Amino acid sequence: MSAQDVGPEDTWYEITDETTAPSPQVLIFPERVTRNIRSAIRSVGGAERLRPHVKTHKSRDVVRLHLDEGISKFKCSTLSEAVMLVDAGASDVLIAYQLVGPNQAMLCDMIRRFPGTGFACLVDNADTVTALEREAQKADVQVTVYIDLDVGMHRTGIVPDDDATELYRRIARSSVLIAGGLHAYDGHIHDSDLSQRRERAAEARLGATRMRDQLLAEGFPVPELVVGGTPTFPCHAAALEDGMSASPGTYPYFDWGYATNFPDLPFVGAAVLLARVISVPAPGRFTVDVGSKAIAADPVQPRGTILNLPEAEAGPQSEEHWVFTVSQENTPGVGEVMYIWPRHICPTIEHYNRVAVVSGDGRISAHWEVTARGRDGIAPT
Ligand SMILES: Cc1ncc(COP(=O)(O)O)c(C=O)c1O
Incomplete structure (x- = not known):
């Protein structure tokens, strides 16, 4: 499978225990x-x-x-x-x-x-x-x-x-x-x-x-x-x-950034954000709980793509909110899970103390610490 195959039709990112998974969080597929x-x-x-x-x-x-x-x-x-x-x-x-x-x-x-x-x-x-x-x-x-x-x-x-x-x-x-x-x-x-x-x-x-x-x-x-x-x-x-x-x-x-820019690379997405719709202010507009404190903010928008709603267009983002627009008939409801593939994964991970590990049956089976998050080295003795 190449990076190109990891498109919206492919549901590799979905987990089976969505209802008990808090958002936003990082899902890793080992x-x-x-x-x-x-x-x-x-x-x-x-x-x-x-x-x-x-x-x-x-x-x-x-x-x-x-x-x-x-x-x-x-x-x-x-x-x-x-x-x-x-x-x-x-x-x-x-x-x-x-x-x-x-x-x-x-x-x-x-x-x-x-x-x-x-x-x-x-x-x-x-x-x-x-x-x-x-x-x-x-x-x-x-x-x-x-x-x-x-x-x-x-x-x-x-x-x-x-x-x-x-x-x-x-x-x-x-x-x-x-x-x-x-x-x-x-x-x-x-x-x-x-x-x-x-x-x-x-x-x-x-x-x-x-x-x-x-x-x-x-x-x-x-x-x-x-x-x-x-x-x-x-x-x-x-x-x-x-x-x-x-x-x-x-x-x-x-x-998502590398997969889009470099389709020849032999790698596949293995990390996504699980997010939820927290508000639908108007038909065709919805807001998810991934602000600039939950996803890398260094790329220009769009800072990620919603894998299960790829037609949604990224709009303004504040620290804990991200507004998207989509057609009226495809507007998701409050509480719906959105799987966001970040454009830049490295600074995204830096926002989290731990990531959820998804096992082969689609369940969150463990958590991994983002061990070296932060800047503390070791003090000289
Ligand atoms: C010195 C150095 N080597 C290797 C890498 C890895 O590059 P990439 O993230 O494109 O794989 C980086 C990325 O910042 C880097 O700064």
Whole structure:
């Protein structure tokens, strides 16, 4: 099944115990999550070629589903996510973020406290490298770092040129830092057309592979080159060489935005919001209990689609209300359940402390904590 098949006719999102399910809440379909994980592994040709980002689900349980499929390397953005990964049993954690200030000491502290887990972080400048060396010396640990390459997103990173190569050499020669490799995230590539996306992803990858090849030719170790997110996943999947990993994040849950923009992706929706109509102010107009505090508010409207009423048009949204319009004859009644597929699932999940897990018979059988929600890392000891 492809993302395209997950249309309104398909009722994968419906649960059988609707009447007792409070709203709004997130429903997760673990079989579909596992299907997405397996699709990702199949696409790259082996679990060792994946380093998934956990920022979408932030869940210990979803990490465990990955571990069950043989994936052991992960990427995260926050120290809370790193702690969650340790707790779930991940052995290799790349904090794909620039750690500065006291957060460097916190990383060193984690390295000391959890010797069974390999940690790494990103750097893109010499000052951060110097500061990290100082912290590592103070804590008497070695810190693995990857150079964050700017391959076109212009968010963080250093352009893969001579300066970047020199920075890598410096790290590789350091007594307290370990050169872990290169990180090339291409979150700026959003072409719907697969051939265009492929072309741009290949171009982004080229700068990184050239730099890696030069360093290898000089005898420096480059253990890993990490590339891409979910949109460019199929573009990189076929081009991964030994020592390269793909790092999609959204794919285990997937969302309406990616399914619509990138119909070639081999993933299916595995997370929806269960909502209810709370008011019908006029025929053809109804309001549901999903405001901007219950669904990601970063995309422009529509911020989601109602899977069981796809013709409904999204209108104004306030913090706890969302108004839709629809034809008079299709206007739902107060209390009716609406299944909303969010356009952007990652910040949607961030609104919830836990998600409901739907078993194969359509019942809510458990809840998963959104373990790494929030920003608390661990305090240095
Ligand atoms: C550094 C980094 N890597 C990977 C990802 C995963 O991207 P996606 O959510 O498109 O799968 C993200 C997403 O924000 C990211 O920032």
